[in-house]
Amino acid sequence: MTHPHSRTSRRRALGVAAAVLVASMLIAACGGSSESGNGGGSGDAAAGTPTPGGTVTYGLEAENAGGWCLPEAQLAISGIQVARAIYDTLTAPDEHAVYQPYLAESVTPNDDFTQWTIVLRDGVTFHDGSPLDATVVKNNVDAWRGVYPGRSPLLFTFVYEPISAVDVVDAATVKVTTKTSWPSFPAYLFNDGRSGIIAQAQLDDPVSCDRKLIGTGPFQLVEWKPNDHLTAERNANYWQKDASGNQLPYLDQITFRPITDPTSRLNALLAGELNAMHEAGAEVLDQMRQDAEQGKIAVTATTDYTEVAYEMFNVSKPPFDNRDARLAAIYAIDREQLNEVRNLGLTKMASGPFAPGEIGYLEDTGYPSYSKKKAKEHLDAYTAATGKPLEFTLVGTPDPGTTKLLQFLQEQWKDSGITANIRTVEQAVLINTALSDDWNVIDWRNHPGGNPDAQYIWWKGGSTVNFNKFDDPEMNALLDAGRAEPDKEKAAGIYQDINRRFATEGYNLWLQWVEWSIGTAPDVHGVYGPDLPDGGKPFTGLATGHPVLGLWVQQ
Numbered sequence: 425m426t427h428p429h430s431r432t433s434r435r436r437a438l439g440v441a442a443a444v445l446v447a448s449m450l451i452a453a454c455g456g457s458s459e460s461g462n463g464g465g466s467g468d469a470a471a472g473t474p475t476p477g478g479t480v481t482y483g484l485e486a487e488n489a490g491g492w493c494l495p496e497a498q499l500a501i502s503g504i505q506v507a508r509a510i511y512d513t514l515t516a517p518d519e520h521a522v523y524q525p526y527l528a529e530s531v532t533p534n535d536d537f538t539q540w541t542i543v544l545r546d547g548v549t550f551h552d553g554s555p556l557d558a559t560v561v562k563n564n565v566d567a568w569r570g571v572y573p574g575r576s577p578l579l580f581t582f583v584y585e586p587i588s589a590v591d592v593v594d595a596a597t598v599k600v601t602t603k604t605s606w607p608s609f610p611a612y613l614f615n616d617g618r619s620g621i622i623a624q625a626q627l628d629d630p631v632s633c634d635r636k637l638i639g640t641g642p643f644q645l646v647e648w649k650p651n652d653h654l655t656a657e658r659n660a661n662y663w664q665k666d667a668s669g670n671q672l673p674y675l676d677q678i679t680f681r682p683i684t685d686p687t688s689r690l691n692a693l694l695a696g697e698l699n700a701m702h703e704a705g706a707e708v709l710d711q712m713r714q715d716a717e718q719g720k721i722a723v724t725a726t727t728d729y730t731e732v733a734y735e736m737f738n739v740s741k742p743p744f745d746n747r748d749a750r751l752a753a754i755y756a757i758d759r760e761q762l763n764e765v766r767n768l769g770l771t772k773m774a775s776g777p778f779a780p781g782e783i784g785y786l787e788d789t790g791y792p793s794y795s796k797k798k799a800k801e802h803l804d805a806y807t808a809a810t811g812k813p814l815e816f817t818l819v820g821t822p823d824p825g826t827t828k829l830l831q832f833l834q835e836q837w838k839d840s841g842i843t844a845n846i847r848t849v850e851q852a853v854l855i856n857t858a859l860s861d862d863w864n865v866i867d868w869r870n871h872p873g874g875n876p877d878a879q880y881i882w883w884k885g886g887s888t889v890n891f892n893k894f895d896d897p898e899m900n901a902l903l904d905a906g907r908a909e910p911d912k913e914k915a916a917g918i919y920q921d922i923n924r925r926f927a928t929e930g931y932n933l934w935l936q937w938v939e940w941s942i943g944t945a946p947d948v949h950g951v952y953g954p955d956l957p958d959g960g961k962p963f964t965g966l967a968t969g970h971p972v973l974g975l976w977v978q979q
Contacts, residue, residue, distance in 0.1 A: 443894030456629060471949045471978060474670065478977030479677040480948060483689040485700035487651050487682040489852040491634025492623050495567035495577045498855045498876035501940075504617040505702065509656055511620025511639035514542060514561070514613035518960030521729060523610035523872035525641065525958060527556065527621060531613065537910065542598040542613075548663045550623035551644040558592040560624050565590045567602065567627060568619065572894060578859075580619075582887045583612065592719075600695050607910040611875035614659035614942035616968040642673035642973035648890045655679045664973065666954045674950070674976035681731055684851070693943050694720060699977070700951075701945045704869075706767035712763070712943050724951045729873035735833065735933035736858070736868045740893035744864060748806040749814055750930035751806060753865075754792045754966045755799035756840035757933060762832060767936060774934040776923040782873040784919025785914065791927040791934065799840045815843040816973070819857060820867035822848035830867065832909070858891040876919045877907050883922075892931050899925055940966035951976035 488503030490496075492510065499507060516526040525531055530543045548556040566572040569584035589601040602609065613619060622888060624637035637645040640663065643656035657677050664672045681698065683689040692698045694715065698813040701845050716723040737744040737753070741931055759773045775791050778784035792798070806814055817832065820826045827848065834844045844865070849857050858866055868891075871879055880903050881887050886893030901920065906918040926932065942951045952962040953974030961972065 460604050465676040474674050474976040475979040476675050480699040481679045483698040484680050484682045486851040492637050493633035495575045495621050499618050500852050507620050508617050508969050509643045510637050510641045511973045512641050513620050515610045516965040517874050524956050524960050531610050532695045537607045540600045540609055542907040544596045548640050549638050553636050557595050558598045558949050561598050563594050564591045579889050583881050608875050608877040653681050654681050673973040699948050700920045703941050709941050722944045727939045731872040731938045731967045732774045732777050733869045733935040733938055736866050738864055748802040750958045752799050752802035754933050755795045755928050757836050771936045773936050776926050777871045779937045783876045783916045784923050786920050786923050789923045789927040816864035817847050819847050819863045822849045950976050
């Protein structure tokens with residue numbers, strides 16, 4: 425990836441940013457390009473043939489305090505990254521975001537996309553030696569949708585609500601029937617890496633389902649000490665081999681360490697305490713690139729299929745149940761100034777939830793641009809209608825970068841006569857905060873690409889995970905139409921209309937498209953992993969983690 429800024433201008437920007445604002449946990453994108461250090465497939469040309477053995481310690485941005493009972497888990501990127509080491513999904517995306525069979529040998533629809541036949545690969549076993557069969561897959565899917573005894577999914581019930589029945593056809597075949605046409609169903613068998621298949625023993629564990637992890641994945645749990653480390657060792661009976669016939673995974677062991685401060689995470693990588701880390705902050709990523717230029721580390725960074733950083737309004741209660749309040753808050757923020765001081769001017773500010781290259785992307789959605797005059801007009805309209813000043817609570821995490829972002833927004837709102845009171849919560853409880861009603865605005869990052877229908881659950885009226893809590897009839901109709909539309913071009917027009925609806929109603933203050941990066945020691949390779957089981961090239965997005973079965977250490 426290249427940037428239009430010279431090294432001198434970057435350093436000058438760093439000086440400004442240090443005085444005013446540093447990057448938060450939510451970050452930036454610069455227009456859909458990517459760069460690869462040691463990030464290609466398992467056999468990187470520059471690195472040579474993968475070497476079996478070795479260990480990697482991987483730095484995560486946060487702990488996943490709720491554990492990995494997957495039907496009930498609330499996984500952000502750090503939790504997904506661990507899950508992808510322990511569990512496999514039935515499908516996985518390829519480089520074109522086409523969802524190919526993974527644990528499944530095939531996933532086949534009927535003519536109207538209301539019935540799907542899943543045939544499983546032969547000979548796959550869980551870490552406890554039990555077989556992957558149709559019964560355990562049916563039970564997992566039923567647990568996701570909230571009809572399996574003993575499991576109570578909080579977030580998945582609405583995700584899988586279109587499923588009306590799951591039936592075992594034979595030992596290797598499951599039939600899933602849906603209430604409506606659902607062409608994107610294979611994407612939900614991956615679900616951003618959240619829908620791994622867990623063993624029957626874990627699924628039925630009433631006490632420690634969240635801690636005793638049993639999957640079919642490339643690594644199996646050795647030890648989890650919350651807020652310190654999670655260690656997993658090589659699954660010697662793993663079902664996959666690379667294109668040359670070598671057994672996967674290559675590593676003997678992988679350890680994940682939560683290090684919440686991005687600078688500390690990078691320093692640990694440079695010091696050799698970590699061998700790999702993920703990052704989404706502009707300032708730290710800029711430093712990582714400088715370190716990579718000096719050969720200290722390698723960097724894989726991309727905005728492919730990325731997510732968006734934003735401030736999310738709770739429209740279910742005052743003040744943001746009022747459209748004028750939302751638009752006043754949006755018009756009052758100079759996003760270009762924010763980009764310069766927070767992201768070193770290296771990022772592209774978002775026009776909506778769909779990033780460049782995604783279905784639904786529009787460069788001009790009609791989204792409001794900074795205007796103190798228009799902010800005042802909408803603020804006056806809000807005050808006239810309610811008799812109250814515009815005051816609210818802004819929620820974010822307590823890490824230094826995010827805190828400074830919140831302070832930046834607070835000052836800009838104050839300059840327009842709007843009062844924002846800052847409240848911080850740990851990242852591990854941020855989703856629970858959003859699920860509650862105890863907030864007005866929350867600092868957020870979501871909507872990774874690859875499947876636009878995946879956004880249905882976040883915006884459909886009545887959904888548990890519609891954190892904005894709006895119930896917009898026009899939005900509901902568009903989401904239903906997009907879900908049922910198998911034609912890609914027609915679907916693109918529908919999702920563009922959704923983009924315009926967000927601009928008109930001001931449900932969110934869009935910030936920037938996120939650029940995720942993976943930093944590795946120079947001798948660590950294979951970030952994107954090997955080809956998929958049936959030969960497809962690996963997915964290039966990093967917003968929901970990446971596979972670790974292809975990581976290897978040059979000996």
